Amino acid sequence: MPHSYPALSVEQKKELSDIALRIVAPGKGILAADESVGSMAKRLSQIGVENTEENRRLYRQVLFSADDRVKKCIGGVIFFHETLYQKDDNGVPFVRTIQDKGILVGIKVDKGVVPLAGTNGETTTQGLDGLLERCAQYKKDGADFAKWRCVLKISDRTPSALAILENANVLARYASICQQNGIVPIVEPEILPDGDHDLKHCQYVTEKVLAAVYKALSDHHVYLEGTLLKPNMVTPGHACPIKYSPEEIAMATVTALRRTVPPAVPGVTFLSGGQSEEEASLNLNAINRCPLPRPWALTFSYGRALQASALNAWRGQRDNAGAATEEFIKRAEMNGLAAQGRYEGSGDGGAAAQSLYVANHAY
């Protein structure tokens, strides 16, 4: 290592850092509205709606026509490629509607998972080919940040060293390419909640995965101040018989992050995975009330956990659009509060929750 060859100029770094900080400004998080055509099929079939381009447009219109109340709680919206070029009923591009609210536009850039031969059903994620050119175009078309999802799973022999290494590497390449085009990369190494493992095991795996991710980012000369992390919260597997409180989840999550995520990273925007809307808000709130020192913003990048009620209220009917939008705004506001540890929940008040922290539990 004789010399450093700066990957970014001072101006480029400042631009990236500013974008990242704006997205995770206090009380703000991300609406992940980047469901692929295939994912939208699942969502729409659950409410009996046909998966056409027009229906997908109408549905996103429900979300994006939210009024100014969302300005204080939504810092960014992640788009799918198709949606980036769609318009509302009045011919106004969705991108412009979002930007006019002072919200930043993001774009999903990965091209899905592919199998890793010789492993127990593990995958890596594709999308690097021509990514430099695609990012340049997206930047011109209004995107300031991007998202790339890698997937790892916990089972008897997984995640394997290969899966961890390969996914960390591909995330780092993606991040490096994004930054070259003025796009803030959201780095998403999701560890699925499938399985019967307990909270501690998820924490252990999460720490290993995140350590590998940050080593790869360092190796690839990625400017951390111009990135965001989108991890899973540390939770037990879906089939685990032990139940944990939001405070236990918060403690395990924050501990794992403190051991692996350098303070230079401006924000951690959790994915909601399979959590219900309320669970996702309660857990985020507990995370922000956790007594451990937290040097990064801890907020949300939720898909289902922001949209489930809205989707249900809409059911494909234009007449329901207003009510559906209202559902979305409500969830957005609740998560904005949770991102500041001020969400009172639909049940007990905050004080009751605070006392549930286990003081000296050694994670």
Add this chain to the structure above:
Amino acid sequence: MAHRFPALTPEQKKELSDIAQRIVANGKGILAADESVGTMGNRLQRIKVENTEENRRQFREILFSVDNSINQSIGGVILFHETLYQKDSQGKLFRNILKEKGIVVGIKLDQGGAPLAGTNKETTIQGLDGLSERCAQYKKDGVDFGKWRAVLRIADQCPSSLAIQENANALARYASICQQNGLVPIVEPEVIPDGDHDLEHCQYVSEKVLAAVYKALNDHHVYLEGTLLKPNMVTAGHACTKKYTPEQVALATVTALHRTVPAAVPGICFLSGGMSEEDATLNLNAINRCPLPKPWKLSFSYGRALQASALAAWGGKAENKKATQEAFMKRALANCQAAQGQYVHTGSSGAAATQSLFTAAYTY
């Protein structure tokens, strides 16, 4: 990675974490008094004192017998093996004197450098053989933390990825073994200041080295909350013609740490390298006044920068004991203030003059 096999019990973790936090509590730092026999030889030769075991004992006795109030600035002392078993003139063990002052006792554990063949004179560090047994014995003998110094240098093709990888790995093995024996490992990956490289280059190298160190610590299942880091500050090489202010050194240093050191690490105790006593204090102060968020304690683990004046005052003469102790106390106090960003450099125009030199949004 099928299952997790916990390296430490919750009780072991708590003990390690408590020790680490005690060492760096409230602006306290570390006196690195672990000079090997050879290194003490260098120090004593400069004040024309013969390098005998008795002379080494006498000097350390003067330092360790200072007034108890030293425990406000010094949280830990690193000893060399010989010193751990030496006594004062009344026959009291040094380590007991220190413990009674509430100071945590540490021990140098590495056994010096070994060359890495095929590199441009790079080295790794020896000392892993039998380390577990040595640690167990030291713990019985009153020691609660260890120190291991890895050395990297900036030069043509250096540090090479082999040197970084190998030193990070050795540090992680050492740290893991320490923790198994109830000793808090101080992890010291020193990037030495020799050379004419500028500040930015040192920052770049320091970031690469620290990233490798923390990956290795993670791979080796080291409990970060029960460790301390002893890095170099980020500075230009000794032969660099460009001069930098303490504020520039501070910003480069904290930025590098920000990008690599997880918040779980309770404290970072800088080495002083070849810095003068005053520069070491001024830089530490600037580091603690740096506007970037600092989730770890930022303190000192100084050898020369705490002892240079004391050594000069002593000159090998017993009658200089008081002057020696005063010189040492003065530096200890100054560095404790610096570790809280409250050091006022007498002779300058005070805090305001130094504060204004921060370049607000400087992007390193």
